[in-house]
Amino acid sequence: MREKRKKRGNTILLVLAISMILVLTGGVTVTSILNTTRLNQSSKIIDDLVYASESGLELGIGEVRSGNLVFNDSKKTDGTRFDGILKTDVVDRVDISSTKISDNEYELESIAYSKRNTNVFKKVKTKIIRNNISNSINPDGDIMKNGLGVGTGNIAITGSNEAYVDLGSTNVNSPNDIDLSGNNVNSTPPKKENINKQQYNKLQIDNSKIEHKDKVEVSSFSKLLTEAKDITSGIKANNGIGKIIFNGKMNGGSSHTYTVLIINAKELVIKNVAPEMLNTTAILTNADILLDGVAVHAVDSTIFGNKIKIANGGSLTINGSFQHTPTYGAGWGISEDSMKELSNVIKQYIINWGAPSTGGGSNNGSGSTSSDFEFVDGTFEYE
Numbered sequence: 001m002r003e004k005r006k007k008r009g010n011t012i013l014l015v016l017a018i019s020m021i022l023v024l025t026g027g028v029t030v031t032s033i034l035n036t037t038r039l040n041q042s043s044k045i046i047d048d049l050v051y052a053s054e055s056g057l058e059l060g061i062g063e064v065r066s067g068n069l070v071f072n073d074s075k076k077t078d079g080t081r082f083d084g085i086l087k088t089d090v091v092d093r094v095d096i097s098s099t100k101i102s103d104n105e106y107e108l109e110s111i112a113y114s115k116r117n118t119n120v121f122k123k124v125k126t127k128i129i130r131n132n133i134s135n136s137i138n139p140d141g142d143i144m145k146n147g148l149g150v151g152t153g154n155i156a157i158t159g160s161n162e163a164y165v166d167l168g169s170t171n172v173n174s175p176n177d178i179d180l181s182g183n184n185v186n187s188t189p190p191k192k193e194n195i196n197k198q199q200y201n202k203l204q205i206d207n208s209k210i211e212h213k214d215k216v217e218v219s220s221f222s223k224l225l226t227e228a229k230d231i232t233s234g235i236k237a238n239n240g241i242g243k244i245i246f247n248g249k250m251n252g253g254s255s256h257t258y259t260v261l262i263i264n265a266k267e268l269v270i271k272n273v274a275p276e277m278l279n280t281t282a283i284l285t286n287a288d289i290l291l292d293g294v295a296v297h298a299v300d301s302t303i304f305g306n307k308i309k310i311a312n313g314g315s316l317t318i319n320g321s322f323q324h325t326p327t328y329g330a331g332w333g334i335s336e337d338s339m340k341e342l343s344n345v346i347k348q349y350i351i352n353w354g355a356p357s358t359g360g361g362s363n364n365g366s367g368s369t370s371s372d373f374e375f376v377d378g379t380f381e382y383e
Helices: 002-066 221-227 336-346
Strands: 077-081 091-100 105-114 121-134 148-150 155-157 164-169 213-218 241-249 255-263 265-271 276-279 281-285 288-292 295-299 302-305 307-311 315-319 369-375
Touching: 002 091, 002 105, 002 121, 002 369, 148 307, 213 221, 221 241, 221 255, 221 276, 241 336, 255 336, 288 302, 302 307
Parallel strands: 148 302, 155 307, 164 315, 213 265, 255 281, 265 288, 276 295, 281 302, 288 307, 295 315
Antiparallel strands: 077 091, 091 105, 105 121, 121 369, 241 255
């Protein structure tokens, strides 16, 4: 009898112990579920705020494009509060502001605030650039009215061995600020009114007619001219350097022979050890150009590439440009009518030469453009 009671007592204790374990386990499970729910809700709030701040950037760049969000030269400009568009049960408001970095580069900042706690917010900022791109170089040759020009990059005169660069008697095209840090103090920079900031698409050169090279390097401008292949004869320029000899007319009506070099390469390096002249010659390339210690005087000529770097001393003087401009007197610059004829030849080798486009143009010509803003990859910062 005593043994039965003992067994019954043990059974009751076992049941109580199991019940206690179940209660404790259930409590832990409920607590875990509640904590997970809170974490999920917190994560959703953060995700919603990040999404709202990113959406704010999209709306912000739209405001910039429409001219509703303007830029201040020195300080941050408050932008539109997109309360109505981006407001949700989580998001209270999104503030957009802008800061000017340079003429073509700006910063947009978007902050999304939580409705439940204004101290909770997500910020994202990024850089945007003014994308005023010409889809082509028009048949009137507006780019040829510049003695020195780049499409999307910049012109940089660099290095401790200072160069003497005289650009005071020509037009210069550079969509970005010109770096004159390596220019000799006696050099002549381009006049402010003669600097154009037109942006151009990279030249699309026909690879079947002028073979593309990673690098074209020559010891002088003269060497570049002699190595060029006369592509108008029907042969392929397998060294990446094509040449067009064109009999045209100067602005005054006199006949003159002009030379156009088309270089299809990723990089073009020109060096020279002795002074030389470059007359009524246009150098057109899709390459980044390095003028390494050059000593050249260019007259009524044009050097145009994706970007141009002048380094290791030397000298470069440019007077006038390939196409005649009234600014620099008569000279030997090609006339407008002859330039149109020459353009019909050039576009047989440069695919986007004279291609249709829309919009305005550069200061000196009537090049077609489309103006827009775009985000700069790699500049998004989250906070």
